[in-house]
Amino acid sequence: MPLTAQDWLAKIRALPLQRRVRIMNVCGGHERSITMAGLRGALPKNIELIPGPGCPVCVCPEEDVYQAIQLALQEKVILAAFGDMLRVPVNVGKGEVRSLEQAKALGADVRPIASPREAVKLAQENPDRAVVFFAAGFETTSAPVAAMLLEGVPDNLSVLLSGRLTWPAVALLLESETPGFDALVAPGHVATIMGPEEWRFVVQQHGIPTAVAGFTPVSLLAAMYSTLRQLIEAKPFLDNCYPELARPGGNPAAQAQLKQAMRVTDANWRGIGVIPNSGFFLNPAFAAHDARLRFPSQDDASRKRAGEMPPGCDCARVVLGKIYPNECKLYGRACTPRNPIGPCMVSDEGACRIWWAGGVREPVEAA
Amino acid sequence: MCLGIPMQIAAIDGFNARCAAKGVERDVSLFLMQGEPLAAGDFVMVHVGYAIQKMSEQEARSAWELYDEMLAAEAGGA
Numbered sequence: 001m002p003l004t005a006q007d008w009l010a011k012i013r014a015l016p017l018q019r020r021v022r023i024m025n026v027c028g029g030h031e032r033s034i035t036m037a038g039l040r041g042a043l044p045k046n047i048e049l050i051p052g053p054g055c056p057v058c059v060c061p062e063e064d065v066y067q068a069i070q071l072a073l074q075e076k077v078i079l080a081a082f083g084d085m086l087r088v089p090v091n092v093g094k095g096e097v098r099s100l101e102q103a104k105a106l107g108a109d110v111r112p113i114a115s116p117r118e119a120v121k122l123a124q125e126n127p128d129r130a131v132v133f134f135a136a137g138f139e140t141t142s143a144p145v146a147a148m149l150l151e152g153v154p155d156n157l158s159v160l161l162s163g164r165l166t167w168p169a170v171a172l173l174l175e176s177e178t179p180g181f182d183a184l185v186a187p188g189h190v191a192t193i194m195g196p197e198e199w200r201f202v203v204q205q206h207g208i209p210t211a212v213a214g215f216t217p218v219s220l221l222a223a224m225y226s227t228l229r230q231l232i233e234a235k236p237f238l239d240n241c242y243p244e245l246a247r248p249g250g251n252p253a254a255q256a257q258l259k260q261a262m263r264v265t266d267a268n269w270r271g272i273g274v275i276p277n278s279g280f281f282l283n284p285a286f287a288a289h290d291a292r293l294r295f296p297s298q299d300d301a302s303r304k305r306a307g308e309m310p311p312g313c314d315c316a317r318v319v320l321g322k323i324y325p326n327e328c329k330l331y332g333r334a335c336t337p338r339n340p341i342g343p344c345m346v347s348d349e350g351a352c353r354i355w356w357a358g359g360v361r362e363p364v365e366a367a
Numbered sequence: 368m369c370l371g372i373p374m375q376i377a378a379i380d381g382f383n384a385r386c387a388a389k390g391v392e393r394d395v396s397l398f399l400m401q402g403e404p405l406a407a408g409d410f411v412m413v414h415v416g417y418a419i420q421k422m423s424e425q426e427a428r429s430a431w432e433l434y435d436e437m438l439a440a441e442a443g444g445a
Contacts, residue, residue: 036437115416144417147398253401
């Protein structure tokens, strides 16, 4: 019989764990499962589960959101974006349009979509209009965007790409003086595409126990148990608790397509800054479909200095796992899913939104 | 967006597959699955409309159960 979640919890509780251990996850899907299954409350008190950089919408550069808004308003394109992006606010003066949702309310043609294929369909159905697909996401979204481009897209479709790689943000944390975690649960679907080996550096260069996990409580608890045992035995290694999907080497076809369509360069993360080798940009072969080249007048370099989180919003520290969502002064007070201030409360993958949905209502003082 | 949905392939036409999950049918791209032989009846993990990996029926069912529980929890908690 395979072990149940209760079995794994019992095994974790039986571990001789003397000190506080902080286990970080870097995936909104993981954080959702952890929160909805109530794993924090079920684990021993000295095990802390830290939501880290796992929300691509939250770190999408402010200048890119601003550019998408301007493309919709000024260039009158059909602006297609994942639904999560529509309410992400930019920092503008009073009276100016601060989100794609507001642009839509003013008559801009903004369409929420759930798949790159819907962007292609929009372009096919509107041959006389320019269609821009504003694509923010990690490897799991960037690979489908690459596939879309390689399969062939109509001339009137271009992509405003804000693709990001997951591991460089973890590397940034590990190279800082205060990484803030003792063990890592690595993202199962990123590893499905890129291969679990991508996370080996965490173990080899930093000695941090690591396990790739899927999204069920069983897989997550198995990964946590693995990292805890690695810590106790002082023998860190890269474990894989999602072997059926996260296979050795990942999905080679997806990686080949990413490489063909995109190159990896330094990229800006909202509220965090530039992280080396962390962004996907379209290859020159796809210049005709690159919205950054097609609409250069809307690429406002001065916005890059503005690229902070909204005033008073602590999303940047939430994303980096420096504070818990309810340690932000705005959480549950000025910032709720109904009236979100920061992107972490907007996106379904944002830790603030997930915690709120999970019933966390009480703000707490930061430690 | 990293939330993958397991789906079962009903029919394949080139890189396009008609897939189903819990009674809901969708067209799914198999473009990222080149090199992995797939047939009707197989289960795949689907991300933003693209299959990213083949999976077993058992793995698919445990993920579906999880989503049912999460949706129920959110409907109760929101």
